[in-house]
Amino acid sequence: MNPAGNRFFLSGDAPRRSNMLVLGSLDPIFRSGSLMGMDESSKRRPFFSSPDELMIEEEYYDEQSPDQKKRRLTSEQVYLLEKSFEEENKLEPERKTQLAKKLGLQPRQVAVWFQNRRARWKTKQLEKDYDLLKASYDSLLSNYHAIVKDKEKLKSEVVSLTEKLQTKEWERVGGGIELVVSQKPDSLIPYASGAVMVDDDPDGMLGVHVNVKGEDYLSSPGSGGGGSDVVDEDGPHIMDSGHSYFAVNDYHGCMGHVEGVQSEVDDGQDNFSEVFAAAEQQQNTLGLWVWS
DNA sequence: TTGTGTTTTATTGCCTCC
DNA sequence: GGAGGCAATAAAACACAA
Numbered sequence: 054m055n056p057a058g059n060r061f062f063l064s065g066d067a068p069r070r071s072n073m074l075v076l077g078s079l080d081p082i083f084r085s086g087s088l089m090g091m092d093e094s095s096k097r098r099p100f101f102s103s104p105d106e107l108m109i110e111e112e113y114y115d116e117q118s119p120d121q122k123k124r125r126l127t128s129e130q131v132y133l134l135e136k137s138f139e140e141e142n143k144l145e146p147e148r149k150t151q152l153a154k155k156l157g158l159q160p161r162q163v164a165v166w167f168q169n170r171r172a173r174w175k176t177k178q179l180e181k182d183y184d185l186l187k188a189s190y191d192s193l194l195s196n197y198h199a200i201v202k203d204k205e206k207l208k209s210e211v212v213s214l215t216e217k218l219q220t221k222e223w224e225r226v227g228g229g230i231e232l233v234v235s236q237k238p239d240s241l242i243p244y245a246s247g248a249v250m251v252d253d254d255p256d257g258m259l260g261v262h263v264n265v266k267g268e269d270y271l272s273s274p275g276s277g278g279g280g281s282d283v284v285d286e287d288g289p290h291i292m293d294s295g296h297s298y299f300a301v302n303d304y305h306g307c308m309g310h311v312e313g314v315q316s317e318v319d320d321g322q323d324n325f326s327e328v329f330a331a332a333e334q335q336q337n338t339l340g341l342w343v344w345s
Numbered sequence: 346t347t348g349t350g351t352t353t354t355a356t357t358g359c360c361t362c363c
Numbered sequence: 364g365g366a367g368g369c370a371a372t373a374a375a376a377c378a379c380a381a
Binding site: 171 | 366367368369370374375376377
């Protein structure tokens with residue numbers, strides 16, 4: 054007999070965990086040593102031994118009373134079972150019988166071994182899956198933190214740039230003049246809704262296009278029918294937002310903020326009324342004429 | 346040697362499938 | 364209803380530190 058013999062004793066209507074009681078009744082026999090070698094404890098089998106140790110282990114088991122206690126399978130049995138498990142982790146009845154015969158085990162033992170082996174495999178698989186998921190989570194978390202950091206950095210840049218724009222620290226260099234608007238407030242007077250002009254009449258003409266708080270501030274040459282260049286092509290382009298300006302004959306320095314109209318040279322023929330109206334509608338826009 | 350934790354073998358009851 | 368799988372669990376076997 055073999056350990057499966059326990060099941061023989063326990064078969065039938067034995068209640069769950071009844072093996073505790075049944076085995077308990079057998080325990081004195083086992084523990085007394087009358088059915089097992091008295092010195093068995095000194096012959097402990099290695100946990101997972103190599104095939105080289107088979108002979109030793111077989112000797113070990115040969116000396117035992119075979120059917121009295123739960124025994125571990127020999128490493129050869131385990132090796133063959135493992136090989137069989139690798140081929141197919143489910144056990145068909147025919148294979149179970151063959152394996153049992155080959156290994157000298159009860160078919161029930163083979164079935165139990167496969168059952169327990171599947172449970173171990175499942176546990177390992179869960180651990181692997183957990184590790185993979187954790188690695189994936191850690192990676193995502195790391196990316197998330199990097200993105201949050203970038204976002205904060207960009208946010209502070211936006212704040213910083215906005216502050217610069219609010220204090221009007223824009224410089225325009227070109228046409229022989231340099232104008233820092235915020236430093237020359239007295240030279241500027243509001244001209245009209247959405248427009249600012251310099252209060253002296255220039256000869257040269259210069260268009261300045263200032264962007265404040267995301268709105269375009271435009272400037273263009275003043276009156277006098279002569280054509281005028283706007284922003285010096287060679288000058289800084291930060292003021293050029295692509296919007297257009299209109300020079301005005303009768304309304305000195307006025308401009309409008311008009312989308313989609315291009316005019317690099319003022320020919321003095323533009324309709325100022327339309328332009329002025331457009332400028333007035335641009336409540337958030339200030340035009341700034343600067344000339345020298 | 347002994348106490349304790351881990352691994353292996355085995356049982357039990359429940360569930361699903363045929 | 365029987366066979367087989369699975370989860371939960373018991374208990375023996377084993378490893379190892381103190």
